[in-house]
Amino acid sequence: MQTIRVWDLPTRLFHWLLATAVVGLVLTANIGGNWMNWHLRLGYAVLALLLFRVVWGFVGGHWSRFGNFLYPPSALVAYVRGTAKPEHRVGHTPLGALSVFALLLVLMAQVGTGLISDDEIAFFGPLVRFVSADTVSAATSYHKNIGKFIVIALVVLHVAAILFYKWFKKEGLVRPMVLGDKQVDAGVVVPRARDSSASRWLALALLAVCGGAVAWLVRLGHAF
Numbered sequence: 001m002q003t004i005r006v007w008d009l010p011t012r013l014f015h016w017l018l019a020t021a022v023v024g025l026v027l028t029a030n031i032g033g034n035w036m037n038w039h040l041r042l043g044y045a046v047l048a049l050l051l052f053r054v055v056w057g058f059v060g061g062h063w064s065r066f067g068n069f070l071y072p073p074s075a076l077v078a079y080v081r082g083t084a085k086p087e088h089r090v091g092h093t094p095l096g097a098l099s100v101f102a103l104l105l106v107l108m109a110q111v112g113t114g115l116i117s118d119d120e121i122a123f124f125g126p127l128v129r130f131v132s133a134d135t136v137s138a139a140t141s142y143h144k145n146i147g148k149f150i151v152i153a154l155v156v157l158h159v160a161a162i163l164f165y166k167w168f169k170k171e172g173l174v175r176p177m178v179l180g181d182k183q184v185d186a187g188v189v190v191p192r193a194r195d196s197s198a199s200r201w202l203a204l205a206l207l208a209v210c211g212g213a214v215a216w217l218v219r220l221g222h223a224f
Contacts, residue, residue, distance in 0.1 A: 009180065126218045129221065
């Protein structure tokens with residue numbers, strides 16, 4: 001066996017910060033009341049994280065780049081049959097990649113509709129004034145009902161997959177996402193993720209830009 005760096009620090013921090021924020025979003029939405037102020041803040045944080053992940057998917061470490069886990073259907077079929085290439089088992093597997101893309105798209109839709117939602121009581125998204133009343137109504141309905149349950153379902157499925165791999169396939173997925181390193185067969189030749197000080201500073205700068213973009217978007221909604 002050989003130990004290689006699979007997940008760079010920015011990717012790992014993104015993963016755990018996003019997981020914490022999503023749990024917080026679900027809890028604050030169900031509690032309601034003044035906790036909705038935190039729901040809004042967490043929503044802005046998730047948007048900044050998602051924007052960062054999109055950019056990092058093109059400039060991040062090898063295994064974090066979208067192009068390196070955007071598999072053709074044949075690779076997915078091979079993985080399900082147990083005949084996948086060894087390198088397809090190192091980072092996001094073909095099946096895991098579907099989960100990643102699904103979560104990113106669903107969370108983008110959830111945050112996007114949240115920006116133009118209005119509970120008609122005390123809380124509303126910062127961009128409701130830029131869309132029609134019908135659009136606000138449709139976005140609110142999706143955000144509070146369909147979207148919320150899809151997010152919860154995907155999170156539960158994600159956790160179930162982790163437990164399945166741990167109990168039945170004897171493969172831990174949590175430890176590599178915490179420490180960054182993974183044990184792979186010695187005969188498998190795969191690249192190591194770039195995780196240098198320079199790349200970490202780049203990630204921090206990108207996150208700051210994404211956070212600034214979200215702050216600008218929120219201020220834009222309150223400027224009229």
